[in-house]
Amino acid sequence: MHEDFDHCYRAVQSKDARFDGWFVTAVLTTGIYCRPSCPVRPPFARNVRFYPTSAAAQREGFRACKRCRPDASPGSPEWNVRGDVVARAMRLIADGTVDREGVTGLATRVGYTPRQLERLLQAEVGANPLALARAQRTQTARVLIETTSLPFGDVAFAAGFSSIRQFNDTVREVCALTPTELRARAAVTFGRGEQSGAGVLSVRLPVRAPFAFEGLFGHLAATAVPGLEEVRDGAYRRTLKLPSGNGIVSLTPHPDHVRCGLVLDDLKDLATAIARCRRLLDLDADPEAVVDALSDDPVLAAVVSKAPGQRIPRTVDEQELALRVVIGQQVSTKAARTHTRRLVEAFGSPVYDPNGALSHAFPSAERLSEIDPGALAFPKSRQRTFLTLTRALADGEVSLDTGCDWNRARDQLLAIRGIGPWTAEVIAMRGLGDPDAFPASDLGVLLAAKQLGLPAEAKGLTEYSTRWRPWRAYATQHLWTALDHEVNDWPPRTAPKEK
The missing domain is CATH 1.10.10.60 (Homeodomain-like)
Structure with missing residues (x-):
């Protein structure tokens, strides 16, 4: 986008915050670069250069504006x-x-x-x-x-x-x-940054508006696994498995930002922890582009208009998400939570949480690949699928991380017996972040489609969904939020109870 000078300059003239993170504006006469929404008077066009990243502007010798702090804007979608x-x-x-x-x-x-x-x-x-x-x-x-x-x-x-x-x-x-x-x-x-507890780093995560956080946080709350995740004092909390140790994060949503409290074993994991929390909440999405595209469908437009700015409930660990999706195949949300809790308590690494009830980090694929199938209290066919996936992840036969190739990952997943299109698409959507992933056979998606008068079977809905490309994952989230279901409730109606 930074190469479209007229488009960028109009955004600067209108101080349009929607373009923060898309590019930065460097001013030749001052040697400073700003975000598009900087409140200072727009510079003359002849004195402006546009760069795609803060790093590019810094490389050319420009300094960050002290007023708009362009290096603290949302990441580029x-x-x-x-x-x-x-x-x-x-x-x-x-x-x-x-x-x-x-x-x-x-x-x-x-x-x-x-x-x-x-x-x-x-x-x-x-x-x-x-x-x-x-x-x-x-x-x-x-x-x-x-x-701090x-x-x-x-x-x-x-x-x-x-x-x-x-x-x-x-x-x-x-x-x-x-x-x-x-x-x-x-x-x-700005005032002294608050500390929300002993050893807690409090960080403000910027968000592009609109931000419909209820469906996002409601989904995370409804699927929260005790010991691994919890809802406490208006925040979603969970443990983190990081390169140099474990951590705990507390995330509290607001209309224009998310307050993030972090406790880390090793401070050098801070940047990674923040990046993974942003991915978990899909905070670098471009909601305006999604709303514009999906509103072109008159059937979906009414649902979109009720709660624009949906985000995809993603993950801090792609391998964890994949394994949890397999555990949740053809069972209720409550049953999936129970199975996952037992697994985490038995094989996860202990975590000390002075401010809540979190107790374990999710076990690694390497650890899970060595367990006895008898430790898995679900059908043998799903035991086989689960263990095959853990071994494939441990051996590198299946590559799931933030930099993996989405289509190659799908092919690797589908080659495993017991993993079909629904599992692969949910992993692609929530684990890998593919904005066009579409679990067409999902029961919630089909139920919402039927209520809206859309095709109520997977093949017909898949054909119809081509008009939503490349945002079918966000269409899925809008369909889910059209249902009267606990995944749409924030704060939760009741805390999940486990046996």
């Missing part, structure tokens, strides 16, 4: 709706892959050489993997500087910088302020 190599690489960079595995590890994940990948990223987003990772480290550091009282040495370590000097130099270069000045300014401008 473009990387979440595409399945090509650049989008896959961008999702992996956001997850911290460069800091953990280097550029070579990133390139291996997407099946390219480092040089090929650098050329592709440079051509499309204006920066190489290292520059993109550097911009992410700087944003993580800024969040910690402005919202952590010593700057801890901030530098948590953000992924290799030294205090590198941290100081980078913050000064990008923000035009020292870390001390940035913290002092934040205390005056």
Whole structure:
């Protein structure tokens, strides 16, 4: 989009917040870059350059605006709706892959050489993997500087910088302020960031409006597994399995943001934890594009207009989601919760939760691949499917992560006996984030379709759904929210009870 100068400049002139995260505006006369909705007077067109990312603007020597803080805007929705190599690489960079595995590890994940990948990223987003990772480290550091009282040495370590000097130099270069000045300014401008408990980091996750969070949080609450997840004090809470340890997150929705409280075993997992929470809540979606496209169907338009801005209830761990979908095949939500709770309690790693009742992180595929089938209290056919999937995930025969190829993952899943189109599409939708995934045979989808006068059988609905492309996953969410069901209730009517 950044290459369409007239479109971008009109967005800047109107201070349109819908385009925050799509591109940044760099002003040649000031050396500063802003988000499109920056409240300052729009610069003259001749003095403006547009870049696709903060990293690209920083690479050209521009500093982030102190007023609109463009590095803190929602992430670009473009990387979440595409399945090509650049989008896959961008999702992996956001997850911290460069800091953990280097550029070579990133390139291996997407099946390219480092040089090929650098050329592709440079051509499309204006920066190489290292520059993109550097911009992410700087944003993580800024969040910690402005919202916590952590010593700057801890901030530098948590953000992924290799030294205090590198941290100081980078913050000064990008923000035009020292870390001390940035913290002092934040205390005056925004007030001291709240701490919601001992050792809890409180972060504000920005969201594009409209944000219909009831269906999103209602779904997560209705399927919450005791010990792994819970609803407490108006927040959805769950454990996290992160590269350097475990964590606990508390997520509280608001119309224009989500308040995120994090407790981490290792602070250097902060950026990864934030990225996974954003994926869980689908916060980088472009709701305006979804609403515009789905409203073209007069049948679906009425449902969309009642609750625009739906998000997909996703996951913090693609492998966990896949295994939970298999556990939930052909059983009630309550039964799926019960089976999963027993599995988590028996094989998950213990987690200490001083502020609630969370007790375990979800077990890894490697751990589950070694268990006795007798430990699984469900039919033998589903035991076989579950264990085959765990072993395929553990051995790498099935690749499910934020940077995987959606279509290849579908093929790998469908090759496993007991996994059919419904399972593969739900995993693609909620686990991998494919915006066009469509579980046409889902009973809730078919029931809602029948109530709306749409085809009430999978084949006919699949044919009809082509008019919703490429947003069929969001059409699915709208169909689910058309039902009178607990997945649409936030706060929940009653807390789930387990035997």
